[in-house]
Amino acid sequence: MNLTLINKVNQPSDLKKLSIEEMEQLAAEIRTLLLKKVSQTGGHVGPNLGVVELTLAFHYVFDSPIDKIVWDVSHQSYSHKIVTGRKDAWLVEEQYKAVTGYTEPEESPHDFFTVGHTSTSVSLAVGMAKARDIKKQTGNIVAVLGDGSLSGGLALEGLNNAAELDSNLIVVLNDNEMSIAENYGGMYRNLAELRKNNGHASTNLFTALGMDYQYVEEGNSVAEMIVAFEAVKNSSRPIVLHIHTEKGHGYIPAVANKERFHWQMPFDLETGESKHTGSGESYDSVIIDVLDKKIKDEKQPIVAITAAIPGLFGLKELQKLHPEHYIDVGIAEQHSITYAAGLAKSGAKPIVFHSSTFLQRGYDQLSHDLGINDLPAVIIIKGGKISGGDPTHQGSFDISYITSIPNIIYLAPTSKEEVRSMLTWAIEQKEHPVAIRIPERGFVSAPIKEETFHPLEWHVEKQGKKVAVLATGGFLSLGEKTVENLKEHGIEATLINPRSFTYFESDLLNELQKNHQVVVTLEDGSLDGGYGEKISRYYGCSDMKVLNFGALKRFNHHQTMEELFTEFRLLPELITEDVLEALN
Structure with a gap:
C-alpha cells in the first residue's frame, strides 16, 4: 500500500484537515504499518487492529492533550502513538524499539500514565476529572475500557x-x-443483550449505576465513531459510550484466532503462522500430565483456575480433557485466590495459575484469605524472573511479596522432574498453601538423585569447601557454571539447590561454617526482601561472608537482559571476581 496520508499526519490536529474518506484510507495505512512491525517484533496484534477507527475519531473530535484519553492496559495504544508524533517507530525499522508497547508519559504529552495492567482506566480518569473540577479547569476526560477489563474488580469500583x-x-x-x-462472567450476558438490542435492553448495568449511556454498533467505522464522539463531547455528566468492535479487524488470521493474536510472537504476515516453534516437551505439558492423572484417579477433586490467561500455561488442553475441572474467572486475580480459598476449605483442591506480574494484584487475598486461614491451595507461577524492557510487566518481585506472607510455602524447582514431584506433593499435602515458581531460564530435565524426595529438603549438588553457592530455581545452571569457574581458580566450591524460598536447613547452614568462608546466593528476582537477604540475616552474627546476587529494587525500562545481567553481575566470571575479592 502507498502510505500517502500517514506522511501528512505528524500531530493530532493534522487529522482535522482530512475528509472522512481520507480518514478511512488512513486507517488502512495504519493497519499496514501495525502488521508490518508486529509481524517482525511481536506485540499486541488484535487489540490494536480493533481500535484504529476509535483512535482516529477521538483525535479528530477532541483536542489532545487538553482533552485527555486514558487507555486501559494501554496495550491498544499503537495507533494513538502513530498519530501523536511517534510514527517513525513504525515507519523506520531501525526505530522499532524507540517507543514502548504501552503509554509512556516520558515519550509524549499525549500519554498520561505508564500503564500495563488491566481495569485501571476508569479510576485514573475519575481522579483526573476530580482534579480538573477542583482546579476549575476544563477539558474532556475519556477512559477506554476493553479486552475484558470490565471483569476486573477495579473497573467496577471505578464505575x-x-x-x-x-x-x-x-x-x-x-x-x-x-x-x-x-x-467470562454474568455481566457479559448483559453486554450481549445490549448489542442484540442496539443498546435498548431492559437491563442495563451502566444506567443501573446511575450513568448515562449510548451505544454504537459500527465501532470500526470512522464516520460512526466521529458522530458518536461529537455527541458526547463536553457532556456534563458521566456517560458510558458502549461501542461494538472486532478484535483483529482487517487481518483475517487475527479475526479467526482472537486469543492467539491478542499478543503474538513474530509471525509470517501472509499466513499468520508463528515464526517461533516450540521444542516439544515443556513445563506446561508436565503440569497438565500430573493434573490429568490426578483427576482420573478421582482421589482429588481438582479445580484448575486461570484469570484470563489460559494460553500462558497451555490450559486449553486441560479444558478439553476435563472441562468440568477447569474455570476461567476472567481478569479477576483477587477473586481467583479467594475463590480458591473457598474451594480448599470445602475439600476441593484448587490449582491456580498466575503470572508473577499479575498475581501481585491479589496480594491481600494471598495474605488474608489463604495465609491467615492456612488453606491448602496450590498456585503455579510463571514469569518469575528478572525482567527488562518494560516497567509494567516485571517478574522480579514475587519472591519478596510471597515470602513475606506467613504459612505460604514457596517452592523453587529446577527441572521438569522437580516440577512434577513438587506439584504432586503440593496436591497431596493438606496443611498449607503452596506456590510453585516455574523455572524461566530454559527447559531442564535432570533426574532426581535421592531415593526419597521431599521438596523442603535441600540438595547438595556438589560437595566442596571454602565457598558455598546456593542457587535457586532457574538459576541452578548459573550456579553450576559459577562453580566450574571457581574451579579454574583452584576452589572446589559447594553447590546447593535449596528447592524452596521459604524453608531453611539450619543444620546444613551451620555445618557450612566449619569449612566455608563465603556463601553465595543466586536468585532470579529482586534482592530487597528476597531469598538472599534471609541467608544474610541468618549468618548476621557470624564470621561468614555472604554475597547476594539478584536484581536491584527498581522498575527496569529499556535494558536488555544482557545489560541487566552485566549490571547485576549475574555472570559466572563476574560472580567469581566478587568471590575472590571476598576471600582476599
Whole structure:
C-alpha cells in the first residue's frame, strides 16, 4: 500500500484537515504499518487492529492533550502513538524499539500514565476529572475500557465512583466480545443483550449505576465513531459510550484466532503462522500430565483456575480433557485466590495459575484469605524472573511479596522432574498453601538423585569447601557454571539447590561454617526482601561472608537482559571476581 496520508499526519490536529474518506484510507495505512512491525517484533496484534477507527475519531473530535484519553492496559495504544508524533517507530525499522508497547508519559504529552495492567482506566480518569473540577479547569476526560477489563474488580469500583461525579467523564467501553481469551462472567450476558438490542435492553448495568449511556454498533467505522464522539463531547455528566468492535479487524488470521493474536510472537504476515516453534516437551505439558492423572484417579477433586490467561500455561488442553475441572474467572486475580480459598476449605483442591506480574494484584487475598486461614491451595507461577524492557510487566518481585506472607510455602524447582514431584506433593499435602515458581531460564530435565524426595529438603549438588553457592530455581545452571569457574581458580566450591524460598536447613547452614568462608546466593528476582537477604540475616552474627546476587529494587525500562545481567553481575566470571575479592 502507498502510505500517502500517514506522511501528512505528524500531530493530532493534522487529522482535522482530512475528509472522512481520507480518514478511512488512513486507517488502512495504519493497519499496514501495525502488521508490518508486529509481524517482525511481536506485540499486541488484535487489540490494536480493533481500535484504529476509535483512535482516529477521538483525535479528530477532541483536542489532545487538553482533552485527555486514558487507555486501559494501554496495550491498544499503537495507533494513538502513530498519530501523536511517534510514527517513525513504525515507519523506520531501525526505530522499532524507540517507543514502548504501552503509554509512556516520558515519550509524549499525549500519554498520561505508564500503564500495563488491566481495569485501571476508569479510576485514573475519575481522579483526573476530580482534579480538573477542583482546579476549575476544563477539558474532556475519556477512559477506554476493553479486552475484558470490565471483569476486573477495579473497573467496577471505578464505575461505581464515576457515577458520583456531577461533571464530564466519558467511559468508552470497547466491546469486542473478548478478553485475552473468551469473556467470562454474568455481566457479559448483559453486554450481549445490549448489542442484540442496539443498546435498548431492559437491563442495563451502566444506567443501573446511575450513568448515562449510548451505544454504537459500527465501532470500526470512522464516520460512526466521529458522530458518536461529537455527541458526547463536553457532556456534563458521566456517560458510558458502549461501542461494538472486532478484535483483529482487517487481518483475517487475527479475526479467526482472537486469543492467539491478542499478543503474538513474530509471525509470517501472509499466513499468520508463528515464526517461533516450540521444542516439544515443556513445563506446561508436565503440569497438565500430573493434573490429568490426578483427576482420573478421582482421589482429588481438582479445580484448575486461570484469570484470563489460559494460553500462558497451555490450559486449553486441560479444558478439553476435563472441562468440568477447569474455570476461567476472567481478569479477576483477587477473586481467583479467594475463590480458591473457598474451594480448599470445602475439600476441593484448587490449582491456580498466575503470572508473577499479575498475581501481585491479589496480594491481600494471598495474605488474608489463604495465609491467615492456612488453606491448602496450590498456585503455579510463571514469569518469575528478572525482567527488562518494560516497567509494567516485571517478574522480579514475587519472591519478596510471597515470602513475606506467613504459612505460604514457596517452592523453587529446577527441572521438569522437580516440577512434577513438587506439584504432586503440593496436591497431596493438606496443611498449607503452596506456590510453585516455574523455572524461566530454559527447559531442564535432570533426574532426581535421592531415593526419597521431599521438596523442603535441600540438595547438595556438589560437595566442596571454602565457598558455598546456593542457587535457586532457574538459576541452578548459573550456579553450576559459577562453580566450574571457581574451579579454574583452584576452589572446589559447594553447590546447593535449596528447592524452596521459604524453608531453611539450619543444620546444613551451620555445618557450612566449619569449612566455608563465603556463601553465595543466586536468585532470579529482586534482592530487597528476597531469598538472599534471609541467608544474610541468618549468618548476621557470624564470621561468614555472604554475597547476594539478584536484581536491584527498581522498575527496569529499556535494558536488555544482557545489560541487566552485566549490571547485576549475574555472570559466572563476574560472580567469581566478587568471590575472590571476598576471600582476599
